[in-house]
Amino acid sequence: MGVSTTINGISVLVCDTAEAASEATAKLIANQLNANPRCVLGLATGGTPLMTYQSLIAMNQSGQCSFQNATTFNLDEYVGLAADHPQSYRSFMNDNLFSKIDVPIEQTYVPDGLADNIAEHCSQYEAMIDRHGGIDLQLLGIGHNGHIAFNEPGSDSQTKTRLVDLAGNTIEQNARFFSSADEVPRQAITMGIATILKAKQIVLLAMGSGKVDAVNAMLLGEVSADVPASFLREHPAVTVVLDRDAAAGLGIDTTRKMPTEQQTT
Numbered sequence: 001m002g003v004s005t006t007i008n009g010i011s012v013l014v015c016d017t018a019e020a021a022s023e024a025t026a027k028l029i030a031n032q033l034n035a036n037p038r039c040v041l042g043l044a045t046g047g048t049p050l051m052t053y054q055s056l057i058a059m060n061q062s063g064q065c066s067f068q069n070a071t072t073f074n075l076d077e078y079v080g081l082a083a084d085h086p087q088s089y090r091s092f093m094n095d096n097l098f099s100k101i102d103v104p105i106e107q108t109y110v111p112d113g114l115a116d117n118i119a120e121h122c123s124q125y126e127a128m129i130d131r132h133g134g135i136d137l138q139l140l141g142i143g144h145n146g147h148i149a150f151n152e153p154g155s156d157s158q159t160k161t162r163l164v165d166l167a168g169n170t171i172e173q174n175a176r177f178f179s180s181a182d183e184v185p186r187q188a189i190t191m192g193i194a195t196i197l198k199a200k201q202i203v204l205l206a207m208g209s210g211k212v213d214a215v216n217a218m219l220l221g222e223v224s225a226d227v228p229a230s231f232l233r234e235h236p237a238v239t240v241v242l243d244r245d246a247a248a249g250l251g252i253d254t255t256r257k258m259p260t261e262q263q264t265t
């Protein structure tokens, strides 16, 4: 249940809790799978999608959706971590989703953080997405600094899959997954903004008061490389799903009873 509205061309759904926002996001993904079982999903890592993945696992295990014929492409991977490193994004996806659903693992793609020739690997990754017909639904989180995937501030809208340096505040944020900030890799392979904007549908999930500034900048600020998520306003089919805490700066009254057309159950 939540309140839906449109801000600068983006559909915004505000749910009462993080659990409800995650559930709503999982339902959008399940709907995509049910509408087109052979769909191509773009997937994300981090704290944000965890509850969404738990909902999808439950739906998959109870027969409400199947990943058997789906293909997945992840947004990014740390450079220098082997696939089986516990903090690699490949491990994250295997542990938190792929090993618990019916997707054949060979239909799941995550950039290779140990690729010998990173530039070549990036262009192959981009080409592989195209060869599969492009991404039907891309799931995104947003960084405190407004990044999407590892497209840090300064990334322009033409960027493709490439090697990037992580911003200092991203390293600090992600240190919670490592024993110390020193262990966080300094570089990553990431889909670019242009890669993400090629997806047919995009769902960005943000939860918690820590994301208020980034959400405000994305939806209400200038469209600019300073806030890479703001480029989503150039895409025709984006849904931003928020909990009340993340939506707190948008001036949406989530307590008042909204007109029927603005209510979503």
Ligand code: PGA
Pocket (backbone or CB within 6 Å): 045, 046, 047, 048, 049, 140, 141, 142, 143, 144, 147, 148, 149
């Ligand atoms: P988080 O990261 O889900 O761990 O908050 C989101 C992001 O950096 O895109």
